[in-house]
Amino acid sequence: MVAASAPYAPLASFAALVIAVLYRRKVLAAAAAILLTAALAIQIPWLYLGHTSDGGPETTELRVLASNLQKGHADAPFFVDLATRSADVITVSELTAEAVTRLREAGIRKVFPYSILEPRPNAKGMGLWSRYPLTALPRSTHRNNFIAARVRVPGVQNNPLVASVHLTSPLAAGANTFDAWQRRITAAKTEFTEYAETAGPAAVIIAGDFNATADMKQFRDLLTTGYRDAVNQTGAGFMPTYSPHPWIPPVIAIDHVLTRNSAVQSIHSVDVPGSDHRALLATVAIPLDPTEP
Numbered sequence: 001m002v003a004a005s006a007p008y009a010p011l012a013s014f015a016a017l018v019i020a021v022l023y024r025r026k027v028l029a030a031a032a033a034i035l036l037t038a039a040l041a042i043q044i045p046w047l048y049l050g051h052t053s054d055g056g057p058e059t060t061e062l063r064v065l066a067s068n069l070q071k072g073h074a075d076a077p078f079f080v081d082l083a084t085r086s087a088d089v090i091t092v093s094e095l096t097a098e099a100v101t102r103l104r105e106a107g108i109r110k111v112f113p114y115s116i117l118e119p120r121p122n123a124k125g126m127g128l129w130s131r132y133p134l135t136a137l138p139r140s141t142h143r144n145n146f147i148a149a150r151v152r153v154p155g156v157q158n159n160p161l162v163a164s165v166h167l168t169s170p171l172a173a174g175a176n177t178f179d180a181w182q183r184r185i186t187a188a189k190t191e192f193t194e195y196a197e198t199a200g201p202a203a204v205i206i207a208g209d210f211n212a213t214a215d216m217k218q219f220r221d222l223l224t225t226g227y228r229d230a231v232n233q234t235g236a237g238f239m240p241t242y243s244p245h246p247w248i249p250p251v252i253a254i255d256h257v258l259t260r261n262s263a264v265q266s267i268h269s270v271d272v273p274g275s276d277h278r279a280l281l282a283t284v285a286i287p288l289d290p291t292e293p
Contacts, residue, residue, distance in 0.1 A: 057292040059285035060155055061265070063088045066207035066257060067272055067279035068166070071122050072096030075273040080106040082270060086281050088131045089151060091164035091207045095125030116149055128164050137161070137198065142187035148195060150202075157289045158202035160262070161195055165208035181211065185218045196225040196260055201290040203262035209277065210256050222258065230257040230264040230282050239269050241278045250278050257282040261290055 065087035067074065071094050080103060083090050090112060097119040109115075112129035116136050119125040126147045128134065133152040140146045148163035167188060170181035195204050206227070212219040214229060223229060231239055231253070240250035250269075255277055257267060263285045269278040 072099030
């Protein structure tokens with residue numbers, strides 16, 4: 001779990017370097033300088049050197065909103081307004097029956113008439129809403145908390161596959177659940193490969209709460225079969241999404257958007273009142289005909 005704090009390694013190394021220089025500890029200063037250089041060499045390319053591409057086949061935009069609703073407590077009117085202004089497809093986790101009622105009362109079905117909802121108590125519920133027709137895929141066979149569907153986007157020859165995901169936390173409710181998390185994220189790699197096989201040449205978008213940072217090997221292992229992380233694609237920079245306490249700003253980036261056969265054009269995070277996660281808003285370029293060169 002030390003990897004989760006890796007984005008702060010350059011700051012720690014810089015602080016150590018300054019202290020060593022002030023106290024004229026040459027060996028310690030040299031060691032701190034080496035650590036700082038190594039940390040920057042790892043973090044900067046992943047977070048800041050990505051760039052969007054204008055080449056390739058003709059595309060259309062699909063805007064994706066991904067949000068953990070914190071056991072259904074997210075502010076429903078705010079969330080619906082955000083989605084109405086900014087999204088075509090919504091993926092949510094920790095969806096409760098009460099949250100579904102509040103979101104409907106706030107008017108979500110007026111703009112997003114298509115949905116696949118599995119509300120459950122506490123943190124187990126999942127949901128997908130869309131402006132466009134959805135065709136649900138079979139439920140996960142790997143015991144993961146995922147739902148997926150094909151989305152009939154106008155003008156797109158092959159319907160994109162969109163998945164809403166929520167991996168168990170390695171430290172759920174203060175308990176050590178690392179082994180369970182390890183099993184589930186390993187199974188997720190298999191499931192993501194199956195999504196790729198199902199989609200074929202079509203775009204795949206996987207969004208949600210991975211309970212893993214990009215510095216963790218288990219997360220990087222998911223980036224196979226052509227998947228890429230949105231922040232890495234765009235160079236959007238360090239984008240923490242989770243706070244352990246309402247008085248503490250987000251400190252780690254455990255929510256992600258992954259794409260395959262499509263390219264993220266932009267991504268940013270948004271505070272959602274009532275949730276301990278910042279939502280992600282990603283604009284994804286979907287090829288109209290993925291068979292075109």
